[in-house]
Amino acid sequence: MADYALPDFTLLKTRAQKDLPLAPFHEWTFPDGEPWTRFYRTASGYLLRFPKLADFEIAGSDLAVHCHPAPETSADTCEHLYLNQVLLLVLSKRGKLVFHASAVEVAGVAIAFLGETGRGKSTLAASFATGGCRFLTDDGLVVEADGKGFAALPSHPSIRLWEDSQRALVASGAANAPSVQYTNKVRFLAGNGIAFCPQPRPLQRAYFLGEGRTNKIGFSRMPAAEAMMAWVGNSFLLDPKERALLASHFQQVAGLVNGVRCYWLDYPRRFEELPSVRQAIVEHLQEEGVAA
Amino acid sequence: MKVSDRVRIPPEVLARQVGEETVMLDLAKGAYFGLDSVGARIWQLLQEGKSLEEVRDAMADEYDAPPEEIERDLLALADNLLSDGLLEKIGSESISK
Numbered sequence: 001m002a003d004y005a006l007p008d009f010t011l012l013k014t015r016a017q018k019d020l021p022l023a024p025f026h027e028w029t030f031p032d033g034e035p036w037t038r039f040y041r042t043a044s045g046y047l048l049r050f051p052k053l054a055d056f057e058i059a060g061s062d063l064a065v066h067c068h069p070a071p072e073t074s075a076d077t078c079e080h081l082y083l084n085q086v087l088l089l090v091l092s093k094r095g096k097l098v099f100h101a102s103a104v105e106v107a108g109v110a111i112a113f114l115g116e117t118g119r120g121k122s123t124l125a126a127s128f129a130t131g132g133c134r135f136l137t138d139d140g141l142v143v144e145a146d147g148k149g150f151a152a153l154p155s156h157p158s159i160r161l162w163e164d165s166q167r168a169l170v171a172s173g174a175a176n177a178p179s180v181q182y183t184n185k186v187r188f189l190a191g192n193g194i195a196f197c198p199q200p201r202p203l204q205r206a207y208f209l210g211e212g213r214t215n216k217i218g219f220s221r222m223p224a225a226e227a228m229m230a231w232v233g234n235s236f237l238l239d240p241k242e243r244a245l246l247a248s249h250f251q252q253v254a255g256l257v258n259g260v261r262c263y264w265l266d267y268p269r270r271f272e273e274l275p276s277v278r279q280a281i282v283e284h285l286q287e288e289g290v291a292a
Numbered sequence: 293m294k295v296s297d298r299v300r301i302p303p304e305v306l307a308r309q310v311g312e313e314t315v316m317l318d319l320a321k322g323a324y325f326g327l328d329s330v331g332a333r334i335w336q337l338l339q340e341g342k343s344l345e346e347v348r349d350a351m352a353d354e355y356d357a358p359p360e361e362i363e364r365d366l367l368a369l370a371d372n373l374l375s376d377g378l379l380e381k382i383g384s385e386s387i388s389k
């Protein structure tokens with residue numbers, strides 16, 4: 001796991017999700033409008049509600065996390081929600097830069113892939129991780145300034161894939177992590193042909209993935225302001241209403257945009273194209289002197 | 293908006309140069325805005341506390357365009373900034389010349 005102190009996490013007994021007296025101050029929804037996460041303020045901190053799955057209380061100066069599973073929610077599901085959502089939000093509250101992004105290591109440097117849900121971030125990372133490179137994260141990228149630039153930190157050594165990506169990319173015999181109740185994605189643990197990079201790597205490039213309505217692989221440089229908006233739009237932020245946190249995040253992301261070159265990347269979404277996409281990315285890095 | 297209007301950047305608006313552009317964050321609304329390189333230069337001059345007239349004159353020195361065109365573009369941008377809450381008039385009255 002990454003080189004930062006994790007908040008205390010305690011799994012409590014199940015409890016029914018009663019209506020809360022306050023309105024949420026923020027909400028994440030699925031593309032169909034269904035709520036995914038509701039953010040509430042409490043006397044001691046925050047409560048994150050994943051409807052019908054679990055409530056997570058975040059409290060105290062150390063932002064300790066207590067999870068109340070809803071009835072019939074498994075411990076594995078709670079742990080997964082913690083690692084993939086709650087932990088990342090808590091880290092954002094601590095001032096870390098955290099993004100919805102996958103990242104892989106190419107020739108000793110990190111490159112990140114960002115984009116809306118379904119654009120193929122995890123699939124592309126898995127393609128690299130099963131094609132001779134190592135992955136740092138399949139989602140939930142933590143980035144830190146390290147004095148020389150920015151480092152991409154490794155996260156949980158697993159990749160979540162839809163069944164079609166799994167069939168195309170993952171050899172039989174790869175180790176599955178326990179399934180979780182809110183997604184049909186299968187989570188594969190690193191090892192058995194899926195290579196993981198457990199050390200931070202200097203982040204050199206970010207590729208924002210297009211819609212895939214194209215017949216060829218194409219790169220185009222993002223204007224800096226557009227890149228800034230895109231990074232912001234892909235950020236984890238526990239409390240986007242907290243001005244001090246928002247101001248700090250703004251300054252950090254601006255520094256990131258000035259230090260890490262960003263491109264739009266689009267390519268046909270066909271699994272047989274993935275080796276060519278990997279090759280094109282490596283050549284793109286080589287042309288710019290990033291990877292030898 | 294007139295070039296004689298006195299304006300300032302509200303304290304809750306943050307701005308950073310990224311590349312040759314500028315991105316602003318209105319902390320009150322949590323809203324982000326971007327300016328191209330010419331807009332970024334105008335913003336920089338406003339950040340230095342220059343009046344719209346001083347900004348117009350500085351831009352006329354720096355850019356090869358007719359002064360009236362520069363003033364028109366400057367006022368159009370200032371109107372947009374004003375409506376987005378990124379700029380505010382100082383006092384309710386403007387100074388006429």
